[in-house]
Amino acid sequence: MNIVYFTLPARILDENSLNISQMSTTIHVKIDRRVTRTRQGLREALLQLMDEKEFSAITVEEITDRANLGRTTFYLHYRDKEDLLLEEVADLIHKLTHQVASVPIAEWQQQQTPQRPILLLFQHVKANARFYRLLLRGEDMLQATERLGNIIITAVNELAGIKGEVQSLLENSRVPISFLGYYFTGALFATIIWWLEQDLASSPEEIAALFQEMILPGMKKVVL
DSSP: OOOOOOOOOHHHHHHHHHHHHHHHHHHHHHHHHHHHHHHHHHHHHHHHHHTTSOGGGOOHHHHHHHHTOOHHHHHHHOSSHHHHHHHHHHHHHHHHHHHHHTSOHHHHSSOOSSOHHHHHHHHHHHHTHHHHHHHTSGGGHHHHHHHHHHHHHHHHHHHHHHOHHHHHHHHTOSSOHHHHHHHHHHHHHHHHHHHHHTTTOSOHHHHHHHHHHHHHHHHHHHHO
16 A cells, blocks of 8 residues: 655645634634623623622622623632622722832922822722722721722732832831831721712812822831
8 A cells, every 4th residue: 555645835834824823813812802801791790789789798699690691600700709809909909000100210209299109099099989989888898998908008019019219118117018008008098988978079189189298298207
């Protein structure tokens, strides 16, 4: 029996390889988009339900029913409803951290009120006021504050890693960095909650200036 070998031209092999690569990329993009849509649907469903009842009273079944998805799909993406909520919080804080980190260190040191990094915080809160109103209200506020506080403290450490100058300042602080993080976070929460209760009557510029006047002098004394 004679065996006949066929050798395809290199050009055809290259074209086939390219097509396979393109197909793989296309499939990957489609899957990524589908995952993104699913996660966005679940997050929006959770926010809608939080507008109607306390977070502790919401069930996974209610979330999936509102998103028109199955429970199996939910558990492919999240461990529980807390995991879903934390992703929403962490995503917002992560974006804010990198936005603040993009501010040149010279602007952090300028003697102006409000400083741009502080202003960015409150512009962020106003842009996401619906979410923060839902998160920081009612019986679940204490737990939400603790979760959000841990994420913000992590974000502060991340920011310090991105901004070497900030890391140097924190290392020279006369009080523990962890205490500074909790002190700043507590003051920030109190300000945000008060601002939301006032229905955002003050502009981000006004509330940022007020916060800066109240919080920064004391922090500068122990850091600088």
